[in-house]
Amino acid sequence: MSSIFKPHITRMSAYAPPLEGRNPQQFTLLDFNERTIPVSEPIKQALVDFIRGDRLQMYPSYGDITERLADYCGVDAGQVMITNGSDQGIDLIVRAAAAAGDHAIIPGPSFAMYTQCAAVENLRVSEPGYTRSGGFPTAAVLASITEATRLIVIANPNNPSGTLVAREDILAVAAAAPQAAVLVDECYFEYTQATVADQLAAHENLVITRTFSKTWGLPSVRFGYVLSAADNIRALLNVRGPYDVNQLAIVAAQAALDNPAYTREYVREVMEQAKPLLEQYLDTAGIDYWPSGANYLWLFPQDVTVLSERLKEAGILVRPKADADGRPGLRVTIGTLDQTRQLVEVMKSTG
Ligand SMILES: Cc1ncc(COP(=O)(O)O)c(C=O)c1O
Structure with missing residues:
Protein backbone atom coordinates (compact mmCIF):
# COMPACT_ATOMS: atom_id res chain seq x y z
CA MET A 1 0.00 0.00 0.00
CA SER A 2 1.33 3.43 -0.80
CA SER A 3 1.87 5.80 2.10
CA ILE A 4 -0.39 8.71 2.95
CA PHE A 5 2.82 10.69 3.50
CA LYS A 6 5.25 12.29 1.06
CA PRO A 7 7.54 9.66 -0.52
CA HIS A 8 10.77 11.38 0.60
CA ILE A 9 9.51 11.38 4.21
CA THR A 10 8.71 7.66 4.19
CA ARG A 11 12.17 6.93 2.73
CA MET A 12 13.97 8.78 5.57
CA SER A 13 15.14 7.20 8.79
CA ALA A 14 14.46 8.65 12.23
CA TYR A 15 17.00 10.61 14.22
CA ALA A 16 17.21 8.17 17.10
CA PRO A 17 20.06 8.81 19.56
CA PRO A 18 20.94 5.79 21.76
CA LEU A 19 19.03 6.86 24.89
CA GLU A 20 18.36 3.45 26.43
CA GLY A 21 19.97 2.48 29.74
CA ARG A 22 21.41 5.92 30.50
CA ASN A 23 20.99 5.74 34.26
CA PRO A 24 22.96 8.52 36.01
CA GLN A 25 22.88 6.51 39.26
CA GLN A 26 24.66 3.65 37.50
CA PHE A 27 26.90 5.43 35.00
CA THR A 28 28.99 8.55 34.53
CA LEU A 29 27.39 9.84 31.36
CA LEU A 30 30.11 11.06 29.00
CA ASP A 31 28.10 10.19 25.90
CA PHE A 32 25.78 13.16 25.20
CA ASN A 33 27.87 16.28 25.91
CA GLU A 34 25.64 17.03 28.86
CA ARG A 35 26.56 18.69 32.12
CA THR A 36 27.72 15.69 34.15
CA ILE A 37 26.50 16.89 37.55
CA PRO A 38 23.05 18.09 38.61
CA VAL A 39 21.95 21.72 38.48
CA SER A 40 22.07 23.84 41.64
CA ASN A 259 22.00 31.74 39.63
CA PRO A 260 24.57 31.90 36.82
CA ALA A 261 27.53 31.06 39.09
CA TYR A 262 26.81 27.31 39.03
CA THR A 263 27.35 27.35 35.28
CA ARG A 264 30.47 29.52 35.35
CA GLU A 265 32.11 27.33 38.01
CA TYR A 266 31.34 24.17 36.06
CA VAL A 267 32.70 25.65 32.82
CA ARG A 268 35.88 26.67 34.62
CA GLU A 269 36.44 23.19 36.07
CA VAL A 270 35.75 21.45 32.75
CA MET A 271 37.75 23.76 30.50
CA GLU A 272 40.64 24.76 32.79
CA GLN A 273 41.21 21.58 34.76
CA ALA A 274 39.51 18.47 33.41
CA LYS A 275 40.07 19.04 29.69
CA PRO A 276 43.81 19.80 29.96
CA LEU A 277 44.16 16.62 32.08
CA LEU A 278 42.56 14.45 29.40
CA GLU A 279 44.49 16.15 26.59
CA GLN A 280 47.73 15.68 28.44
CA TYR A 281 47.03 11.97 28.86
CA LEU A 282 46.07 11.57 25.19
CA ASP A 283 49.24 13.37 24.11
CA THR A 284 51.40 11.19 26.34
CA ALA A 285 49.67 7.99 25.25
CA GLY A 286 49.88 9.00 21.58
CA ILE A 287 46.11 8.78 21.07
CA ASP A 288 44.96 10.89 18.15
CA TYR A 289 42.19 13.47 18.76
CA TRP A 290 40.76 16.54 17.04
CA PRO A 291 41.47 19.99 18.52
CA SER A 292 38.27 21.00 20.32
CA GLY A 293 36.89 24.30 21.62
CA ALA A 294 34.16 22.59 23.61
CA ASN A 295 33.54 20.16 26.48
CA TYR A 296 34.15 17.07 24.38
CA LEU A 297 36.97 15.43 22.47
CA TRP A 298 36.75 13.22 19.40
CA LEU A 299 39.42 10.60 19.85
CA PHE A 300 40.73 7.69 17.85
CA PRO A 301 42.18 5.01 20.13
CA GLN A 302 43.59 1.80 18.67
CA ASP A 303 40.60 -0.37 19.58
CA VAL A 304 37.40 1.61 20.00
CA THR A 305 35.26 -1.43 20.85
CA VAL A 306 37.57 -2.70 23.57
CA LEU A 307 37.97 0.75 25.12
CA SER A 308 34.26 1.58 25.14
CA GLU A 309 33.47 -1.84 26.64
CA ARG A 310 36.13 -1.40 29.33
CA LEU A 311 34.77 2.06 30.12
CA LYS A 312 31.24 0.73 30.33
CA GLU A 313 32.35 -2.02 32.73
CA ALA A 314 33.92 0.72 34.83
CA GLY A 315 30.64 2.68 34.79
CA ILE A 316 31.48 5.27 32.13
CA LEU A 317 29.45 5.72 28.94
CA VAL A 318 31.00 7.33 25.83
CA ARG A 319 29.73 7.69 22.26
CA PRO A 320 31.15 5.85 19.22
CA LYS A 321 31.47 8.21 16.23
CA ALA A 322 33.32 7.22 13.05
CA ASP A 323 34.97 9.91 10.92
CA ALA A 324 34.12 10.65 7.28
CA ASP A 325 36.51 7.89 6.12
CA GLY A 326 34.84 5.34 8.37
CA ARG A 327 37.67 5.31 10.93
CA PRO A 328 36.07 4.40 14.26
CA GLY A 329 36.38 6.96 17.03
CA LEU A 330 34.82 7.94 20.32
CA ARG A 331 33.28 11.25 21.27
CA VAL A 332 33.99 11.72 24.94
CA THR A 333 32.25 14.39 27.00
CA ILE A 334 34.50 16.03 29.55
CA GLY A 335 32.99 16.25 33.01
CA THR A 336 34.43 17.25 36.37
CA LEU A 337 38.07 16.82 37.34
CA ASP A 338 37.25 13.72 39.41
CA GLN A 339 35.27 12.12 36.63
CA THR A 340 38.08 12.85 34.18
CA ARG A 341 40.67 11.33 36.53
CA GLN A 342 38.56 8.15 36.64
CA LEU A 343 38.26 8.17 32.85
CA VAL A 344 42.01 8.51 32.44
CA GLU A 345 42.65 5.69 34.96
CA VAL A 346 40.46 3.30 32.97
CA MET A 347 42.10 4.37 29.72
CA LYS A 348 45.55 3.84 31.20
CA SER A 349 44.67 0.37 32.45
CA THR A 350 43.23 -0.55 29.04
CA GLY A 351 46.48 0.42 27.36
C1 LIG B 1 25.72 21.24 17.93
C2 LIG B 1 24.44 20.96 18.64
N1 LIG B 1 23.38 21.72 18.38
C3 LIG B 1 22.19 21.50 19.00
C4 LIG B 1 22.04 20.47 19.93
C5 LIG B 1 20.69 20.23 20.53
O1 LIG B 1 20.49 21.00 21.62
P1 LIG B 1 19.05 21.13 22.32
O2 LIG B 1 19.05 20.18 23.46
O3 LIG B 1 19.00 22.55 22.72
O4 LIG B 1 17.99 20.79 21.31
C6 LIG B 1 23.14 19.67 20.23
C7 LIG B 1 22.99 18.57 21.22
O5 LIG B 1 23.81 17.74 21.36
C8 LIG B 1 24.36 19.92 19.58
O6 LIG B 1 25.45 19.19 19.84
Whole structure:
Protein backbone atom coordinates (compact mmCIF):
# COMPACT_ATOMS: atom_id res chain seq x y z
CA MET A 1 0.00 0.00 0.00
CA SER A 2 1.33 3.43 -0.80
CA SER A 3 1.87 5.80 2.10
CA ILE A 4 -0.39 8.71 2.95
CA PHE A 5 2.82 10.69 3.50
CA LYS A 6 5.25 12.29 1.06
CA PRO A 7 7.54 9.66 -0.52
CA HIS A 8 10.77 11.38 0.60
CA ILE A 9 9.51 11.38 4.21
CA THR A 10 8.71 7.66 4.19
CA ARG A 11 12.17 6.93 2.73
CA MET A 12 13.97 8.78 5.57
CA SER A 13 15.14 7.20 8.79
CA ALA A 14 14.46 8.65 12.23
CA TYR A 15 17.00 10.61 14.22
CA ALA A 16 17.21 8.17 17.10
CA PRO A 17 20.06 8.81 19.56
CA PRO A 18 20.94 5.79 21.76
CA LEU A 19 19.03 6.86 24.89
CA GLU A 20 18.36 3.45 26.43
CA GLY A 21 19.97 2.48 29.74
CA ARG A 22 21.41 5.92 30.50
CA ASN A 23 20.99 5.74 34.26
CA PRO A 24 22.96 8.52 36.01
CA GLN A 25 22.88 6.51 39.26
CA GLN A 26 24.66 3.65 37.50
CA PHE A 27 26.90 5.43 35.00
CA THR A 28 28.99 8.55 34.53
CA LEU A 29 27.39 9.84 31.36
CA LEU A 30 30.11 11.06 29.00
CA ASP A 31 28.10 10.19 25.90
CA PHE A 32 25.78 13.16 25.20
CA ASN A 33 27.87 16.28 25.91
CA GLU A 34 25.64 17.03 28.86
CA ARG A 35 26.56 18.69 32.12
CA THR A 36 27.72 15.69 34.15
CA ILE A 37 26.50 16.89 37.55
CA PRO A 38 23.05 18.09 38.61
CA VAL A 39 21.95 21.72 38.48
CA SER A 40 22.07 23.84 41.64
CA GLU A 41 19.40 23.61 44.37
CA PRO A 42 17.58 26.93 43.66
CA ILE A 43 16.65 25.66 40.20
CA LYS A 44 15.18 22.41 41.56
CA GLN A 45 13.38 24.41 44.24
CA ALA A 46 11.89 26.81 41.66
CA LEU A 47 10.44 23.83 39.77
CA VAL A 48 9.03 22.28 42.95
CA ASP A 49 7.52 25.62 43.98
CA PHE A 50 5.96 26.06 40.57
CA ILE A 51 4.34 22.62 40.68
CA ARG A 52 3.09 23.20 44.22
CA GLY A 53 1.68 26.59 43.16
CA ASP A 54 -1.08 24.84 41.18
CA ARG A 55 -0.50 26.46 37.80
CA LEU A 56 -0.02 23.29 35.75
CA GLN A 57 -3.60 23.51 34.46
CA MET A 58 -2.80 26.84 32.73
CA TYR A 59 -1.27 27.37 29.30
CA PRO A 60 2.26 28.77 29.45
CA SER A 61 2.89 32.51 29.65
CA TYR A 62 6.39 33.75 29.15
CA GLY A 63 6.75 36.96 31.18
CA ASP A 64 10.06 38.75 30.73
CA ILE A 65 12.19 35.77 29.68
CA THR A 66 12.87 37.22 26.21
CA GLU A 67 14.06 40.51 27.72
CA ARG A 68 16.29 38.67 30.19
CA LEU A 69 17.85 36.60 27.43
CA ALA A 70 18.36 39.71 25.31
CA ASP A 71 20.20 41.24 28.26
CA TYR A 72 22.31 38.12 28.72
CA CYS A 73 23.21 38.11 25.02
CA GLY A 74 23.70 41.85 24.58
CA VAL A 75 21.01 42.17 21.87
CA ASP A 76 17.54 43.78 21.62
CA ALA A 77 14.51 41.86 22.87
CA GLY A 78 13.09 41.96 19.31
CA GLN A 79 16.12 39.95 18.19
CA VAL A 80 15.29 36.96 20.44
CA MET A 81 12.82 34.08 20.09
CA ILE A 82 12.54 31.29 22.65
CA THR A 83 12.27 27.70 21.39
CA ASN A 84 11.70 24.15 22.57
CA GLY A 85 15.41 23.34 22.73
CA SER A 86 17.74 24.51 19.98
CA ASP A 87 16.55 21.52 17.96
CA GLN A 88 13.29 23.40 17.43
CA GLY A 89 15.21 26.54 16.46
CA ILE A 90 17.11 24.55 13.84
CA ASP A 91 13.89 23.01 12.53
CA LEU A 92 12.09 26.37 12.29
CA ILE A 93 15.00 28.08 10.55
CA VAL A 94 15.33 25.31 7.96
CA ARG A 95 11.57 25.25 7.33
CA ALA A 96 11.27 29.02 7.10
CA ALA A 97 14.34 29.50 4.89
CA ALA A 98 14.21 26.76 2.28
CA ALA A 99 11.69 24.91 0.09
CA ALA A 100 11.90 21.53 -1.64
CA GLY A 101 14.70 21.47 -4.20
CA ASP A 102 16.54 24.46 -2.71
CA HIS A 103 20.23 24.11 -2.01
CA ALA A 104 21.73 23.85 1.50
CA ILE A 105 25.37 23.70 2.56
CA ILE A 106 25.89 21.61 5.70
CA PRO A 107 29.56 20.84 6.36
CA GLY A 108 30.04 17.40 7.87
CA PRO A 109 30.37 15.29 9.77
CA SER A 110 28.18 17.31 12.10
CA PHE A 111 25.19 17.27 14.41
CA ALA A 112 22.49 15.04 12.85
CA MET A 113 19.60 17.45 13.27
CA TYR A 114 20.71 19.72 10.39
CA THR A 115 20.60 17.06 7.69
CA GLN A 116 17.50 15.54 9.28
CA CYS A 117 15.60 18.84 8.95
CA ALA A 118 17.02 19.40 5.46
CA ALA A 119 15.82 15.93 4.44
CA VAL A 120 12.32 16.65 5.77
CA GLU A 121 12.19 19.73 3.53
CA ASN A 122 13.64 17.71 0.62
CA LEU A 123 16.59 20.09 0.13
CA ARG A 124 19.61 19.40 -2.04
CA VAL A 125 22.51 19.25 0.38
CA SER A 126 26.22 19.84 -0.24
CA GLU A 127 28.40 18.52 2.56
CA PRO A 128 31.97 19.86 2.40
CA GLY A 129 34.13 18.10 4.99
CA TYR A 130 35.72 19.37 8.19
CA THR A 131 39.30 18.15 8.49
CA ARG A 132 41.46 17.61 11.53
CA SER A 133 44.16 19.96 10.27
CA GLY A 134 42.09 22.41 8.20
CA GLY A 135 39.05 22.74 10.47
CA PHE A 136 35.95 24.33 8.95
CA PRO A 137 36.05 24.00 5.13
CA THR A 138 35.71 27.74 4.46
CA ALA A 139 36.97 27.70 0.86
CA ALA A 140 34.76 24.74 -0.09
CA VAL A 141 31.71 26.36 1.53
CA LEU A 142 32.33 29.63 -0.33
CA ALA A 143 32.85 27.71 -3.59
CA SER A 144 29.58 25.78 -3.11
CA ILE A 145 27.38 28.89 -2.82
CA THR A 146 25.00 29.39 -5.74
CA GLU A 147 21.90 31.52 -6.27
CA ALA A 148 19.81 28.52 -5.18
CA THR A 149 21.59 28.30 -1.80
CA ARG A 150 19.04 29.16 0.88
CA LEU A 151 20.69 27.68 3.96
CA ILE A 152 24.25 27.38 5.24
CA VAL A 153 24.96 25.72 8.58
CA ILE A 154 27.95 26.66 10.71
CA ALA A 155 28.19 24.77 13.99
CA ASN A 156 30.53 26.78 16.19
CA PRO A 157 31.96 24.64 17.66
CA ASN A 158 31.16 21.65 15.53
CA ASN A 159 29.88 18.41 17.01
CA PRO A 160 31.45 15.79 17.13
CA SER A 161 34.79 17.36 16.17
CA GLY A 162 34.79 20.33 18.56
CA THR A 163 36.16 22.50 15.72
CA LEU A 164 35.94 26.25 16.33
CA VAL A 165 35.11 28.37 13.31
CA ALA A 166 36.97 31.67 12.96
CA ARG A 167 34.75 34.72 13.28
CA GLU A 168 36.03 36.20 10.02
CA ASP A 169 35.17 32.96 8.19
CA ILE A 170 31.59 33.05 9.50
CA LEU A 171 31.23 36.67 8.43
CA ALA A 172 32.81 35.97 5.03
CA VAL A 173 30.26 33.19 4.43
CA ALA A 174 27.40 35.44 5.56
CA ALA A 175 28.60 38.23 3.23
CA ALA A 176 28.98 35.84 0.29
CA ALA A 177 25.41 34.49 0.53
CA PRO A 178 23.05 37.35 1.41
CA GLN A 179 20.12 35.34 -0.03
CA ALA A 180 20.72 32.43 2.38
CA ALA A 181 20.01 31.95 6.07
CA VAL A 182 23.37 31.37 7.75
CA LEU A 183 22.52 29.24 10.77
CA VAL A 184 25.27 29.61 13.37
CA ASP A 185 24.75 26.98 16.06
CA GLU A 186 26.19 28.36 19.32
CA CYS A 187 24.89 25.48 21.42
CA TYR A 188 28.18 25.36 23.39
CA PHE A 189 28.55 29.15 23.69
CA GLU A 190 29.22 29.19 27.44
CA TYR A 191 32.26 26.94 26.90
CA THR A 192 33.70 28.92 24.01
CA GLN A 193 32.49 32.51 24.58
CA ALA A 194 32.69 32.71 20.76
CA THR A 195 29.70 34.45 19.22
CA VAL A 196 28.56 36.54 16.28
CA ALA A 197 25.61 37.93 18.26
CA ASP A 198 27.16 41.40 17.92
CA GLN A 199 26.90 41.12 14.11
CA LEU A 200 23.12 40.77 13.73
CA ALA A 201 22.76 44.32 12.37
CA ALA A 202 25.74 44.08 10.03
CA HIS A 203 24.72 40.66 8.64
CA GLU A 204 20.95 40.34 8.54
CA ASN A 205 21.11 36.76 7.26
CA LEU A 206 22.77 35.47 10.46
CA VAL A 207 20.48 33.29 12.56
CA ILE A 208 22.01 32.00 15.80
CA THR A 209 20.69 29.09 17.87
CA ARG A 210 21.55 28.65 21.55
CA THR A 211 20.38 26.39 24.37
CA PHE A 212 20.03 25.76 28.09
CA SER A 213 20.77 22.07 27.45
CA LYS A 214 24.55 22.12 27.92
CA THR A 215 26.36 24.17 30.57
CA TRP A 216 23.06 25.23 32.17
CA GLY A 217 22.30 21.52 32.61
CA LEU A 218 18.65 21.55 31.54
CA PRO A 219 18.23 19.37 28.41
CA SER A 220 15.30 17.59 30.07
CA VAL A 221 13.08 20.69 30.07
CA ARG A 222 13.92 21.58 26.43
CA PHE A 223 14.75 25.27 26.34
CA GLY A 224 16.63 27.15 23.64
CA TYR A 225 16.50 30.45 21.79
CA VAL A 226 17.22 32.04 18.44
CA LEU A 227 19.01 35.37 17.90
CA SER A 228 18.63 37.21 14.62
CA ALA A 229 17.59 40.53 13.04
CA ALA A 230 14.15 41.61 14.29
CA ASP A 231 12.50 41.02 10.87
CA ASN A 232 13.76 37.42 10.87
CA ILE A 233 12.48 36.86 14.40
CA ARG A 234 9.06 38.21 13.39
CA ALA A 235 8.99 35.74 10.48
CA LEU A 236 10.08 32.80 12.63
CA LEU A 237 7.38 33.65 15.18
CA ASN A 238 4.86 33.09 12.38
CA VAL A 239 6.01 29.47 12.26
CA ARG A 240 6.55 28.65 15.95
CA GLY A 241 3.45 27.70 17.93
CA PRO A 242 2.32 29.98 20.79
CA TYR A 243 2.86 27.31 23.47
CA ASP A 244 5.76 25.29 22.04
CA VAL A 245 7.92 26.17 25.03
CA ASN A 246 6.51 24.66 28.21
CA GLN A 247 6.17 26.56 31.47
CA LEU A 248 8.56 24.33 33.43
CA ALA A 249 11.28 25.30 30.96
CA ILE A 250 10.63 28.97 31.64
CA VAL A 251 10.66 28.46 35.41
CA ALA A 252 13.95 26.55 35.21
CA ALA A 253 15.56 29.06 32.84
CA GLN A 254 14.51 32.03 34.99
CA ALA A 255 16.00 30.36 38.06
CA ALA A 256 19.16 29.48 36.11
CA LEU A 257 19.59 33.10 35.00
CA ASP A 258 19.18 34.13 38.65
CA ASN A 259 22.00 31.74 39.63
CA PRO A 260 24.57 31.90 36.82
CA ALA A 261 27.53 31.06 39.09
CA TYR A 262 26.81 27.31 39.03
CA THR A 263 27.35 27.35 35.28
CA ARG A 264 30.47 29.52 35.35
CA GLU A 265 32.11 27.33 38.01
CA TYR A 266 31.34 24.17 36.06
CA VAL A 267 32.70 25.65 32.82
CA ARG A 268 35.88 26.67 34.62
CA GLU A 269 36.44 23.19 36.07
CA VAL A 270 35.75 21.45 32.75
CA MET A 271 37.75 23.76 30.50
CA GLU A 272 40.64 24.76 32.79
CA GLN A 273 41.21 21.58 34.76
CA ALA A 274 39.51 18.47 33.41
CA LYS A 275 40.07 19.04 29.69
CA PRO A 276 43.81 19.80 29.96
CA LEU A 277 44.16 16.62 32.08
CA LEU A 278 42.56 14.45 29.40
CA GLU A 279 44.49 16.15 26.59
CA GLN A 280 47.73 15.68 28.44
CA TYR A 281 47.03 11.97 28.86
CA LEU A 282 46.07 11.57 25.19
CA ASP A 283 49.24 13.37 24.11
CA THR A 284 51.40 11.19 26.34
CA ALA A 285 49.67 7.99 25.25
CA GLY A 286 49.88 9.00 21.58
CA ILE A 287 46.11 8.78 21.07
CA ASP A 288 44.96 10.89 18.15
CA TYR A 289 42.19 13.47 18.76
CA TRP A 290 40.76 16.54 17.04
CA PRO A 291 41.47 19.99 18.52
CA SER A 292 38.27 21.00 20.32
CA GLY A 293 36.89 24.30 21.62
CA ALA A 294 34.16 22.59 23.61
CA ASN A 295 33.54 20.16 26.48
CA TYR A 296 34.15 17.07 24.38
CA LEU A 297 36.97 15.43 22.47
CA TRP A 298 36.75 13.22 19.40
CA LEU A 299 39.42 10.60 19.85
CA PHE A 300 40.73 7.69 17.85
CA PRO A 301 42.18 5.01 20.13
CA GLN A 302 43.59 1.80 18.67
CA ASP A 303 40.60 -0.37 19.58
CA VAL A 304 37.40 1.61 20.00
CA THR A 305 35.26 -1.43 20.85
CA VAL A 306 37.57 -2.70 23.57
CA LEU A 307 37.97 0.75 25.12
CA SER A 308 34.26 1.58 25.14
CA GLU A 309 33.47 -1.84 26.64
CA ARG A 310 36.13 -1.40 29.33
CA LEU A 311 34.77 2.06 30.12
CA LYS A 312 31.24 0.73 30.33
CA GLU A 313 32.35 -2.02 32.73
CA ALA A 314 33.92 0.72 34.83
CA GLY A 315 30.64 2.68 34.79
CA ILE A 316 31.48 5.27 32.13
CA LEU A 317 29.45 5.72 28.94
CA VAL A 318 31.00 7.33 25.83
CA ARG A 319 29.73 7.69 22.26
CA PRO A 320 31.15 5.85 19.22
CA LYS A 321 31.47 8.21 16.23
CA ALA A 322 33.32 7.22 13.05
CA ASP A 323 34.97 9.91 10.92
CA ALA A 324 34.12 10.65 7.28
CA ASP A 325 36.51 7.89 6.12
CA GLY A 326 34.84 5.34 8.37
CA ARG A 327 37.67 5.31 10.93
CA PRO A 328 36.07 4.40 14.26
CA GLY A 329 36.38 6.96 17.03
CA LEU A 330 34.82 7.94 20.32
CA ARG A 331 33.28 11.25 21.27
CA VAL A 332 33.99 11.72 24.94
CA THR A 333 32.25 14.39 27.00
CA ILE A 334 34.50 16.03 29.55
CA GLY A 335 32.99 16.25 33.01
CA THR A 336 34.43 17.25 36.37
CA LEU A 337 38.07 16.82 37.34
CA ASP A 338 37.25 13.72 39.41
CA GLN A 339 35.27 12.12 36.63
CA THR A 340 38.08 12.85 34.18
CA ARG A 341 40.67 11.33 36.53
CA GLN A 342 38.56 8.15 36.64
CA LEU A 343 38.26 8.17 32.85
CA VAL A 344 42.01 8.51 32.44
CA GLU A 345 42.65 5.69 34.96
CA VAL A 346 40.46 3.30 32.97
CA MET A 347 42.10 4.37 29.72
CA LYS A 348 45.55 3.84 31.20
CA SER A 349 44.67 0.37 32.45
CA THR A 350 43.23 -0.55 29.04
CA GLY A 351 46.48 0.42 27.36
C1 LIG B 1 25.72 21.24 17.93
C2 LIG B 1 24.44 20.96 18.64
N1 LIG B 1 23.38 21.72 18.38
C3 LIG B 1 22.19 21.50 19.00
C4 LIG B 1 22.04 20.47 19.93
C5 LIG B 1 20.69 20.23 20.53
O1 LIG B 1 20.49 21.00 21.62
P1 LIG B 1 19.05 21.13 22.32
O2 LIG B 1 19.05 20.18 23.46
O3 LIG B 1 19.00 22.55 22.72
O4 LIG B 1 17.99 20.79 21.31
C6 LIG B 1 23.14 19.67 20.23
C7 LIG B 1 22.99 18.57 21.22
O5 LIG B 1 23.81 17.74 21.36
C8 LIG B 1 24.36 19.92 19.58
O6 LIG B 1 25.45 19.19 19.84
